[in-house]
Amino acid sequence: MTAEGTVTAAMLAIGDELLSGRTRDKNIGHAAHMLTLCGIDLKEVRIVPDEEEEIVAALNALRARYTYVLTSGGIGPTHDDITADAVSRAFGLPCIHDEKAMELLGAMYERRGMEFTETRKRMARMPQGAEHIPNPVSTAPGFRIGNVHVMAGVPQVFEAMLDHVLPTLAHGRKMLSVAIISPYGEGEIGLRLGAIQKAHPETSIGSYPRFGGSGFTTELIVRARDESVMEAAAADVRAMLEAIRVEKEASPA
Amino acid sequence: MTAEGTVTAAMLAIGDELLSGRTRDKNIGHAAHMLTLCGIDLKEVRIVPDEEEEIVAALNALRARYTYVLTSGGIGPTHDDITADAVSRAFGLPCIHDEKAMELLGAMYERRGMEFTETRKRMARMPQGAEHIPNPVSTAPGFRIGNVHVMAGVPQVFEAMLDHVLPTLAHGRKMLSVAIISPYGEGEIGLRLGAIQKAHPETSIGSYPRFGGSGFTTELIVRARDESVMEAAAADVRAMLEAIRVEKEASPA
Numbered sequence: 001m002t003a004e005g006t007v008t009a010a011m012l013a014i015g016d017e018l019l020s021g022r023t024r025d026k027n028i029g030h031a032a033h034m035l036t037l038c039g040i041d042l043k044e045v046r047i048v049p050d051e052e053e054e055i056v057a058a059l060n061a062l063r064a065r066y067t068y069v070l071t072s073g074g075i076g077p078t079h080d081d082i083t084a085d086a087v088s089r090a091f092g093l094p095c096i097h098d099e100k101a102m103e104l105l106g107a108m109y110e111r112r113g114m115e116f117t118e119t120r121k122r123m124a125r126m127p128q129g130a131e132h133i134p135n136p137v138s139t140a141p142g143f144r145i146g147n148v149h150v151m152a153g154v155p156q157v158f159e160a161m162l163d164h165v166l167p168t169l170a171h172g173r174k175m176l177s178v179a180i181i182s183p184y185g186e187g188e189i190g191l192r193l194g195a196i197q198k199a200h201p202e203t204s205i206g207s208y209p210r211f212g213g214s215g216f217t218t219e220l221i222v223r224a225r226d227e228s229v230m231e232a233a234a235a236d237v238r239a240m241l242e243a244i245r246v247e248k249e250a251s252p253a
Numbered sequence: 254m255t256a257e258g259t260v261t262a263a264m265l266a267i268g269d270e271l272l273s274g275r276t277r278d279k280n281i282g283h284a285a286h287m288l289t290l291c292g293i294d295l296k297e298v299r300i301v302p303d304e305e306e307e308i309v310a311a312l313n314a315l316r317a318r319y320t321y322v323l324t325s326g327g328i329g330p331t332h333d334d335i336t337a338d339a340v341s342r343a344f345g346l347p348c349i350h351d352e353k354a355m356e357l358l359g360a361m362y363e364r365r366g367m368e369f370t371e372t373r374k375r376m377a378r379m380p381q382g383a384e385h386i387p388n389p390v391s392t393a394p395g396f397r398i399g400n401v402h403v404m405a406g407v408p409q410v411f412e413a414m415l416d417h418v419l420p421t422l423a424h425g426r427k428m429l430s431v432a433i434i435s436p437y438g439e440g441e442i443g444l445r446l447g448a449i450q451k452a453h454p455e456t457s458i459g460s461y462p463r464f465g466g467s468g469f470t471t472e473l474i475v476r477a478r479d480e481s482v483m484e485a486a487a488a489d490v491r492a493m494l495e496a497i498r499v500e501k502e503a504s505p506a
Contacts, residue, residue: 016459019295021286022474033274042272045300077439078460079447119443137464156464186330190372194332206269207331211390211407
């Protein structure tokens with residue numbers, strides 16, 4: 001479904017806590033928003049548990065299919081942090097204690113007068129040949145290998161890492177969008193809206209009902225990569241809403 | 254990875270708006286929490302766009318693998334609401350205007366003095382033979398076919414539909430959990446925590462760093478289906494934290 005010139009991405013969020021409902025994910029929505037700003041189409045998201053088989057299978061499915069894969073979670077020092085192992089296995093690479101990461105972490109613990117324990121050394125592990133993604137919050141780096149960008153699950157750290165990653169990615173032509181609020185529900189506008197979508201095939205027109213207690217209104221989003229294409233469709237949407245208004249005045253329900 | 258006696262589920266959230274960052278999903282976290290309360294293990298979540306091929310492929314992968322699949326989104330009346338078509342295709346069934354749904358919707362629009370337009374009739378579509386999932390908020394039903402439960406994306410409606418669905422599902426033995434706050438970061442406790450996990454293989458011990466500006470603390474969650482098994486592991490975790498405290502007093506950093 002990837003049109004020419006578009007850049008695609010998938011996100012893989014890793015962690016039992018997301019699937020148990022204990023933690024509400026904050027990273028997916030943030031990544032979706034930031035990628036869209038860069039003109040990169042987020043096409044799929046998966047959430048998987050802290051199980052190596054599951055992470056490897058999902059990662060291999062996603063990295064073969066999309067320009068980029070972003071992961072979140074599972075890169076801390078404890079026994080349930082197995083993302084580095086799983087990513088290494090997906091790429092058929094040894095999972096090593098990266099030399100530069102060992103230096104960064106070792107220096108940080110020395111500055112803080114803390115022991116650089118075996119457990120803490122786990123945070124230096126990554127597939128051989130991976131590049132660092134800097135972590136300005138808590139030092140332990142994420143990493144990039146191939147088209148896969150491995151980041152932390154803690155939102156402050158994920159966001160800082162993503163800020164570093166985004167400028168390194170190929171940016172697509174930005175998807176433009178305009179929002180039009182319809183005071184009418186989807187049932188009232190759907191047929192005509194479908195016709196407008198058909199008449200403007202280079203746009204993507206989304207229709208999002210909002211329930212406000214007493215009834216539904218609809219937010220309409222017209223998206224296109226070309227401004228004049230978007231405006232032409234948006235003009236038709238506005239004309240449709242005006243036509244419905246006039247019809248309602250002529251024959252009030 | 255499914256142990257004997259466990260009941261599993263996957264969730265498939267459908268909608269371009271979730272992938273563009275325009276809408277932050279609220280249904281996944283809610284479903285995760287509610288399923289956990291019922292002793293049903295949510296094992297995987299996927300978010301896919303409003304594209305029939307994508308919905309069909311994800312649905313077929315998930316429904317073959319887990320006891321139940323819950324979907325959200327794409328069952329409204331507009332052109333981008335294609336979940337009924339995709340689910341029908343995944344099951345190889347015709348997508349029909351369900352008679353009972355037509356009656357429900359027809360009666361509702363009549364009561365409200367509104368026309369039951371072709372567009373609104375789209376909300377009565379579902380795979381032939383599907384059972385309704387009632388919608389107390391806005392009438393248009395969700396539906397169940399096989400092990401797939403198709404619900405609305407609007408959170409108020411999704412939640413109401415899920416409340417109806419949960420009592421109809423087989424409930425697993427509830428996963429119990431206890432939270433223990435560690436004032437020490439993961440790097441300090443990780444090795445000993447890993448040993449405790451190994452000594453208590455019937456538990457799942459999660460370790461969740463929380464960044465509080467000045468440093469990390471750690472929330473430890475011990476999970477098990479048997480209370481005495483859980484308490485034995487939790488006692489070891491508490492003893493470990495006490496041991497670290499005593500060591501620190503003996504040799505302050």
